[in-house]
Every structure is written in C-alpha cells, then in structure tokens.
Amino acid sequence: MASKHPGQPSKPPRKHQSTPKPKQKEKDPVQVYCRLRPLKQDENESCAEVKPPSILQLTPPECSIAYKSGNFNPTQHHFKFVFDGKTSQKCVFDDIAYPLVSNLVLGRNGLLFAYGVTNSGKTYTMTGEQDQPGILPRVMDVLFNTITEVQAPKHVFQPDATNGYKIIPEEEAKLISVQRKPRKISPRAKLETPDYGDLLRVSDGRKVDGIDEDSSYAIFISYVEIYNNFIYDLLEENGDSLHPKPPQSRNIREDTSHNMYVSGCIEVEVKSAEEAFEVLLQGQRKRRVAHTQLNHDSSRSHAVFNIRLVQAPLDPSGAQVLQDDSQITVSQLSLVDLAGSERTHRTCNEGNRVMEAGRINQSLMTLRKCMETLRENQRNGTNKIVPYRDSKLTVLFKNYFDGEGMVRMIVCVSPRAEDYDESIHVMNFAEVTQEVKIDRPAPKKSDIGLAPGRRRANMIYRTVVAPRTPHPYELALGVLCIQEYLSEDNPEASCRELREFLEKRLKTRPQLIADQAKKTSLFREALISTEKELNELRSKCQEIHSLKSSKEKAQQELTRLKGVITAQNKEIAQLNGSIQSFKMELEEKEKEKIRLNNQLTKAIQKNDHLLRESSNYKAQLEVKAHDINTQVTRSAKMTRELEGQVQRERAKFERLAKAKEQTEMECQAKEEKIAQVRDFLHACNSPLREARLDAARSRGNTPLKTSNKENKTEEGTAPLYTKGKAQRKRSLSENWLEHKPTDCVENNDILQPRFKKKKTVTNPKPKHFKSQNVDKYVLKHQEQDPSGDVKTELYKGDILFTRTGGASVKFTDIEKLDHVSPKPSRRITRSLSMKNMSSSSISTVDTDSLHDALMEEEERTDVEGRCAICIEGKPGGTAPALSHISLTRSPQPSSSRH
Numbered sequence: 001m002a003s004k005h006p007g008q009p010s011k012p013p014r015k016h017q018s019t020p021k022p023k024q025k026e027k028d029p030v031q032v033y034c035r036l037r038p039l040k041q042d043e044n045e046s047c048a049e050v051k052p053p054s055i056l057q058l059t060p061p062e063c064s065i066a067y068k069s070g071n072f073n074p075t076q077h078h079f080k081f082v083f084d085g086k087t088s089q090k091c092v093f094d095d096i097a098y099p100l101v102s103n104l105v106l107g108r109n110g111l112l113f114a115y116g117v118t119n120s121g122k123t124y125t126m127t128g129e130q131d132q133p134g135i136l137p138r139v140m141d142v143l144f145n146t147i148t149e150v151q152a153p154k155h156v157f158q159p160d161a162t163n164g165y166k167i168i169p170e171e172e173a174k175l176i177s178v179q180r181k182p183r184k185i186s187p188r189a190k191l192e193t194p195d196y197g198d199l200l201r202v203s204d205g206r207k208v209d210g211i212d213e214d215s216s217y218a219i220f221i222s223y224v225e226i227y228n229n230f231i232y233d234l235l236e237e238n239g240d241s242l243h244p245k246p247p248q249s250r251n252i253r254e255d256t257s258h259n260m261y262v263s264g265c266i267e268v269e270v271k272s273a274e275e276a277f278e279v280l281l282q283g284q285r286k287r288r289v290a291h292t293q294l295n296h297d298s299s300r301s302h303a304v305f306n307i308r309l310v311q312a313p314l315d316p317s318g319a320q321v322l323q324d325d326s327q328i329t330v331s332q333l334s335l336v337d338l339a340g341s342e343r344t345h346r347t348c349n350e351g352n353r354v355m356e357a358g359r360i361n362q363s364l365m366t367l368r369k370c371m372e373t374l375r376e377n378q379r380n381g382t383n384k385i386v387p388y389r390d391s392k393l394t395v396l397f398k399n400y401f402d403g404e405g406m407v408r409m410i411v412c413v414s415p416r417a418e419d420y421d422e423s424i425h426v427m428n429f430a431e432v433t434q435e436v437k438i439d440r441p442a443p444k445k446s447d448i449g450l451a452p453g454r455r456r457a458n459m460i461y462r463t464v465v466a467p468r469t470p471h472p473y474e475l476a477l478g479v480l481c482i483q484e485y486l487s488e489d490n491p492e493a494s495c496r497e498l499r500e501f502l503e504k505r506l507k508t509r510p511q512l513i514a515d516q517a518k519k520t521s522l523f524r525e526a527l528i529s530t531e532k533e534l535n536e537l538r539s540k541c542q543e544i545h546s547l548k549s550s551k552e553k554a555q556q557e558l559t560r561l562k563g564v565i566t567a568q569n570k571e572i573a574q575l576n577g578s579i580q581s582f583k584m585e586l587e588e589k590e591k592e593k594i595r596l597n598n599q600l601t602k603a604i605q606k607n608d609h610l611l612r613e614s615s616n617y618k619a620q621l622e623v624k625a626h627d628i629n630t631q632v633t634r635s636a637k638m639t640r641e642l643e644g645q646v647q648r649e650r651a652k653f654e655r656l657a658k659a660k661e662q663t664e665m666e667c668q669a670k671e672e673k674i675a676q677v678r679d680f681l682h683a684c685n686s687p688l689r690e691a692r693l694d695a696a697r698s699r700g701n702t703p704l705k706t707s708n709k710e711n712k713t714e715e716g717t718a719p720l721y722t723k724g725k726a727q728r729k730r731s732l733s734e735n736w737l738e739h740k741p742t743d744c745v746e747n748n749d750i751l752q753p754r755f756k757k758k759k760t761v762t763n764p765k766p767k768h769f770k771s772q773n774v775d776k777y778v779l780k781h782q783e784q785d786p787s788g789d790v791k792t793e794l795y796k797g798d799i800l801f802t803r804t805g806g807a808s809v810k811f812t813d814i815e816k817l818d819h820v821s822p823k824p825s826r827r828i829t830r831s832l833s834m835k836n837m838s839s840s841s842i843s844t845v846d847t848d849s850l851h852d853a854l855m856e857e858e859e860r861t862d863v864e865g866r867c868a869i870c871i872e873g874k875p876g877g878t879a880p881a882l883s884h885i886s887l888t889r890s891p892q893p894s895s896s897r898h
C-alpha cells in the first residue's frame, strides 16, 4: 500500500542506545457534547434541564430507582457544551462537526459518535430528516463545496483492496469511467423508501479553509453496520429481485500501517454531495431498523459512515496528479450512529429483538470498558490491555483511540422520566470518556519541492492555448493558397508545384512543431513564474491588507484608548480629590499611630518586665524543681532502705512471733502444772497451815505474805510450799538410797530435794538394797537441752523386798528440776529486793508469793517482748520510721521448779 495515513499510528521504532527518546506527543481530551431531545406531545414529565452553557441537570422522577431508594437530589453533569431541545441541526453541526471537516481537509482523522438510550435522538442528530438534515449530509455539503475546484477526475485514485490507494493516469481513468456502469438503484429499493423521490433538501453552502490548490482530491464513501457483532456492508449490491443475494458479513483486518479496516468493503467514489447523499440513503435503506415499544424506527445496529478524503499533489505542469503513490495522503472521518442502550423489560422486546438488545448492550459495555482502561492507563501510567478485541465496534474504533486525531461524542438524552435511570448510566459513561486523551495530530507537510500555483498556471495556459476552430478567413486563405498552385492550363505543372510546396511544408513542420513546443514550454514556465510571482504578490497583498486592517484596528484601539485616557484623566482628578481627603485622614491616622506606638512601647516595656519576672520565677521554679527532684530521689532511696529494713524487721518479728508462740506453749504447760500443784495443795490437809500460823502467832510474827495472800489461802487455795513441805517431811522419815551417777553435776539451785537419811551411791549394787536400812530409792538424772540449760530429774520409788530375798523398786514419783538462765527485768529485781527476798530466804519464805512473783515476771517479760517493736514518728520525716527497741538485760541465773 502506497498511501499514507497521517493521523494514524505507525509502529514504534526499535529500541537502540543512541536513539533519542521520542518527544511526548501533545494530547487532547475526547470532547463530549450533550443534546437534549425536546419533550414529545405524549410525554408529560421531564427529568432533565439544561443549565447553559455546559451543565445538564437530571432530577430523579418518582418512577426512578434512585427516587425509590431515597435519593431525591438532582445531579449535575458537565460537558463541553449542552444543546437544549430548541437547538437547530445547523447549530449542532457548526459546533461539533464543522471543525472535523476542517481537520479532514487538513489531512487529519476524526471520529464522531452519537451515544444515548434508545429514542433519545441519535439518528435524528446524525442523519436528520428530510427538512432537517443532520450532521452527515451537512458534512458532505461542506466537503464538496470545499473541494469542487480541486477534485481529481474520477478513478484517478484507485482503492488497492488493502486499505490504500494508487494513482493511475487520467487517460486510463477515462477509459475505466467509460467501461464501468454507474451504480443503479433498483426500482424496488426506490419503492421501499417513500420519500426517496423527494431529494430536494436544504444544502449547506459553506466551505472550510485549508485546501491545497496544488493538490487533487477525491472522496470515497463506505457505509457498514455492526449487527449482532457481525459487520455488514450497507453499500453491497444485493442482486435483483429475482436473484436476491443474502448479506455477507465482513472481517476486520489490519493494514501495513496497523490501521483497522473492513476487508472487502465497497468504497464508492463520489463526485458531488448529491451523489454522496444518494449513497447514504441507499445504505440507510439496508440498515436494520425495527419498530419497538419506545421508538417507531429504532436502530438495531451500529452504523459507521466513513468518509475518506484522498489527496495527492499535482505534477510540475499542474495538469495531472503526480504519478507517485507515496505522495497520497488519506484522511478519514467516521460518523457513527450507535444503537441505543435499552432494557428489555422497557422495550417489551421478544425473540430476535431481545438478542439484538443483548448484543447492543454488550458492545456498548465493551466500549465503556475500553474507555475506562484507557483512562486508567493514562492517569496512572499503567499499561493494561484495552479490551478492543471484545467487540467489533471497539476494534474499528481502535485506530482513533490509539492513534492521533480528533474524537468527539454527542450524548443524546431523552427527557422522559422513564429514561432517567438509563440516562444516569449514560452520564457516567460520558464522564469517563471525557477524561480519555487522544494524541493531537501533527501538522501536515505541504511543501514537496514543487512550485506552488501550478494548477492556476495550467488553467491559464489551457485557456490560452486551447485548440481553436480555424477562422473562416484562415480556411479561405488556405484554399486560395492551394488554388494558386492549381492552374487549369497546366495541371501537371501545378500539381508538381503543389507537391513541392507540400513537401517543403512537411519538411518545415517538425521544425515548426518543435519551435512551437519550445515556445509553449517557455510560455508555460513564464506563466508558472508569473503565477508564482502573482501568488507572492497576493500573499504580500494579503500581508498589506492584514497590516492595513491591523493598522485600522490599532487606530481604533488608539481612539478607544484616547477615550479611555480621557475617562481615566477624569477619574484621576476625582482620585486626586479623594487622595487629598485620604492624606488628611492619613495625618490623623499618623497621630493616632504615634499615640498607639507610645502605648505599644509602654506595653512592650511592661511586657519585658513581666518577661524578666517570669524568667526569674522560672529559674526559681527550676531550682525548686531540682530540689524536689533531689528530695524525691533521696526519699526513693530512703524508701528502698526502709523497705529493706521493714523486711528485716518483719523477719525478726516472725522469729519473735515463733519464739512467743513457743513461750506461750511452755507457759500453758507451766500453768497446767501449776494448776495440778494447786489442786494437790488444796487436797492436802489444812492442819499444817494452821500449825504454821500458830507457830507464827506464837513467835509474835505475822506471816511474810500479806493478808491478801492469807485471805486467798483461807478462801481455799493452798500455798505452794505446803505440799512440798509435806513431801519433804515425809522424805525425812524415810531411808533413801540415792543413785547419783558420776556425770551428775552439783548445782546451787534454791530448791533442792532434801533427804534426812540418805545414802548416795554412784553405781548401786544388790548389796545396797539388801541392807534393811533403806526403803526408798531415788535416781538422779541430768541432761542438757540445746539451749545449754540443765534439766535434773529425780525418779523416786519404794523399795519392795521379796520373800526370796530380792528387792524391786516401784517408782512412784518424778521430780523435775530445770536449771535455766532467765533474764529478769530490773523491775523484778527491784521488786524482789524491795520485798527483801534473798535467794537463801526464798526456800524458807512463802513459796506462794515466789510463784506469784515469777508469774508476774513472766507476764511482764511477755509484755515487754511484745512491745519490743514500736513505730516511732520523727518530726520532719516523710514517713514513719520503724525502730526496734530492745531491752538490754543482764543475764541473771535463776531457777524455777516444776
């Protein structure tokens, strides 16, 4: 394929180290317009309102899902421009499609598609009606108006069946024109379109700028529909009525420049807007339209109307198209009328209609997905695959979204309340689409090194050297010349002369022809250079014109500025007056400022003073804080020490508690024994006591114990010593054999057993028992407890003699003597001394009082022991101090008897 597509992408160059990074292309967003269809007579409620110039407001009607789910707020949707129901078709064309035609002529691609729900006015906008032509016929009008004078002869550009074109010489093209039959519209087709005969339509008479006069142009039209995801050629001949041909689906192929095209699709070269309109109508008749509940003529397919503008420069003579296929430029404008999105339950479709609707919605969904992916890729710099391949529609659009060009979309909106929910989806799609960006097409290079103005020069030449019909005079002159040679008298001679004349002419003819050609080419060159000069002069003239107009504009601007200056002078005068008053105000303000400054200085001084004070205070606080911290550290340390001390004291206390418990147990045992002794004494006779009292009376002495003791005795409690005395007495009357082992030690206890008749042996032998002078036996046993105190035990018994001369001992009593080292308090010592109780006299004095004294001592010791620990509160201390106050006792031996 030789032709080039300036607006379409070429393959990226292979990566090479020295290859400079391609310059980032400038991009333009897809421009999305909105057109609101007017409310029809049978439609009551409108849910849409235009807020000029670019907002469409949709209010949820009561029947909508949004309203039912509690969303009553209107939503506003922004577009490039919003057309209301009163906007004319011309106005829509001017704003949306006219720039696309300009671009097409400049060799740039364009895509315009109408999107919306069914019955929203897409077909009306794109195709229009008989008296209201839409975008398509207007595009054709403007395009042909623009290229009429620069059109190439028909068939000079030939499609090469691979989406490209080739150039053939004009003579060949003329031959093809003669050979090919013109396209005919069958009478049946004419009948199928009742309004076909009425081709009187309002044509648009405008042109667009940018045409290159030294190029030749040709327009090719193709018209396809995508129905159920199959592509059909709407310009395909369907045979005659007798032999109808079923429509054939076409495939999409990719050409060498990676452009997608419908393979085998017919491209009709049209030479006028009428011819193009005829082709359009021919395709329209084949388009699948059905009557649905919502639209009488509902499009069931996506219709793609392609206009391809093929252009190539003229040869240096300006007479023919340059025979160089590589100089062909093709630009394409696709005008797409999409089928409307619809919900089956609303259209009440059945059978084929349901399937059609499904396919339509699916392809529209794919289009939406493509837009979303493109937007995401562009926003985030990702490289996600755009799902073009999911639908034939999007495959065809791929060239536009991946390539460069201008893409525009018209969103048609139905104001019907019932269409609200679907319109919201359309709005969402529109919002996504307008964020997609397309590469801006690069400007076309028009200069190929040939002289400009070739076409015009050729036209002048043609008018000058056009083959003329010879003037009758010239013809007459020629006849006369020949007749001069023809003499009736001598015809042979005259024939010879004529032959010579003709031969001479024949000889000079090539020379003359060559001279003429030479002169012609010189003339052509002179004309071209004249045309070139003319063009230059024209452009200079234009420049002068533009300079003149700019000078005029500048003068106008000057005049305007003069007026402005005058007005400003007035304003300045007014401002001067106000400046004076402002000055006066300013002076007052200055005075006020000075006063305020003084106040401020004072306030600053005060503030400084306060700041100094506060800094001092802060320093003090810091010192205090430091002290507190030190104290806290110290107290923490002290607390730790005290805790250690408390733990030690607690351990000691526990030890003491255990000792106390042991002592208490011992006391209890002692008390029990005392009670036993007391009972024993009580049981003894009182005569002894009486005798003692009598003896005391006879001596004239009062007993040692106070009357209290006596009273107590009289009350029935026998004194301790009474029994002991009795026992001693009894012992005195008996003969004792004292068994005293050698390891026994003598202690000087107060209380000692006394035996009047006693024989002491260390190791008793039978002979000691045989002598009849002993009847009592006592064994003295001593042992030392772990604390070092000596315990003495006396096991007493009766010696019983047997008939055979033997002797046995029946133990009757155990007397225990504990030799302990008590630690009596000073008080006890004092009280005992106060009572003048010597250790020697105790044995003779009242043992009862001794017992009481011992008990008292024990109680006191116990109390002292318990009070040995006290809590001492020191002034100024942060916590109560624990201290252990122990009584210092001098160890003083004493004995106790059990």
Ligand SMILES: Nc1ncnc2c1ncn2[C@@H]1O[C@H](COP(=O)(O)OP(=O)(O)OP(=O)(O)O)[C@@H](O)[C@H]1O
Pocket: 036, 037, 038, 085, 116, 117, 118, 119, 120, 121, 122, 123, 124, 125, 295, 297, 298, 299, 300, 338, 339, 340, 341, 412
């Ligand atoms: N701007 C408008 N002014 C006047 N009439 C309009 C306008 N837009 C649409 N209509 C009318 O509304 C009806 C439906 O329009 P049209 O067929 O163009 O809808 P559609 O969107 O193409 O529907 P479908 O998707 O089903 O093909 C037509 O009768 C048309 O004349």
